Amino acid sequence: MSAGTRKIDVIVTDVVPVNELVKRFHFQRTDGQLLPTFSGGAHVVVEMRDDDRTRLNPYSLMSSPLDTRDYTISVRRDDTGRGGSLFMHQRVNPGMRMVISSPVNLFSLDLRARKHLMIAGGIGITPFMAQTSQLAGDAGNFELHYTCRTETLATYADVLKGRYGRRIHLYRDDQGERLPLEQLLASQPLGTHLYICGPAGMIEWVRRTAAEAGWPDDTVHFEHFAAPQPGKPFDVTLAISGKQIRVSEQQSLLEAIEAAGIDPPYLCRGGVCGQCETKVISYDGNFLHNDHWLSEEEHQSGRKIMPCVSRFEGKSLVLER
């Protein structure tokens, strides 16, 4: 059960290859009505019915929040992931009916800011597509710094440059271009808020550099969906429902719990929102924590797990579920 969100029946109206790794998907409601209002930075959870299994993956909305006739998402193909992005790339075609969740925003703009400084890495550009549209509509003050591997993988850099010109700064790894982070952070006017979306390493680097430079925590916003990692299969006992389940190699613990007919709360399915936090009753083995929600002490304590992204290796695990 997704906490507080409704399901929406949609039809895929267009699938657009953007470059060698990224495809864009357009959704409209099957009943022809407008989709729910959302704010820049929101994501939807897309249900992928793949024969015998259902995957639920979160994707940032990248279309303008000012236009809710359709929602668009961009999906980067991950050939070594658990198959969600491959399903989207290979099996989803125009005309197909799908189910998505209502939008949820865990990466919203702080509109009290005098200026919005955005830092994107790779496919982390997608929430900024919506945020920049939202801000541009209100004549908001923003600047986007975008790092990518190569010019051809700079997804939507051309679109953004066309829309916003000199407010967009591009750094291409293969050209030896580097984001001058320290100078950038030192030259921002008071009241600037910082937003980061990209690979975990980049988020860590920017957050650490900002903290050392004296940026208060409240002014630093980041989003990192840790896609669930595949791993060795493991067995779990669900104490409340009295069920024994096996989490397969390509399944997340949350998906295995859902497959057993139990409906735990969730929101982001990416280890950041905290909704699916589950108590551990007993265990014999090691946790593989992959979330950004629990504290280091909670990870060490062996009392809690985030089943959307974290796994387990060992003899036994009993959860309060």
Place this chain on the structure above:
Amino acid sequence: MTAKTILSRPVYGTLSPQPGRNHLFVADAEGAAAILDMAKATPEGFFADAHIMFVPDDTGTNYVEAVKSLQPARFYQGPTIAAALPRLRQTLATAHMGLRIYLAGSEGLIGQAMQAAMEAGFDPSSIQTEHRGSLARRVQCVHCKGITENVTTQPVTCSHCGLLLLVRDHYSRRLAAFQGVCINAEDPTESPQAEEIFR
């Protein structure tokens, strides 16, 4: 220490050094002692990037030399809070992210400096504060909107319209003032004895 009575009543902490590029201290009177206490625990060279603005008020020359001996990059001594505020606003107008703000002393000083910082884009939660010395309040009369400074009694006569005001704990960050409400509206001849409670 101030106790929290209602949600808007400010609660102050103890100054502690924050990571940052520049440090701006604004203090009045006994607030200097809070800076000197914090300086005992600061890393070497901390004040080399600091700017201290100090209004000695009734402490005269007691703290001036001790504060100067911290060797801040800039030191300003002002005759009154009102005289120091335009200078503070000017400093904030050209400042960058990475500046940290520390406010110490009377509630009036902390409130008005915080008001200037908020206008410059600071979030109050990122500002270090420490209350020292006088409990005197800045009070806005809700009837005529005039502000009476250095209120130490309950009730107090509004220095603008002359109404007798009950000084509430209800505080406005926007105005940097407590709320004063007429205490004898029904019967103006009733006149409760003023007691000095905000010394």
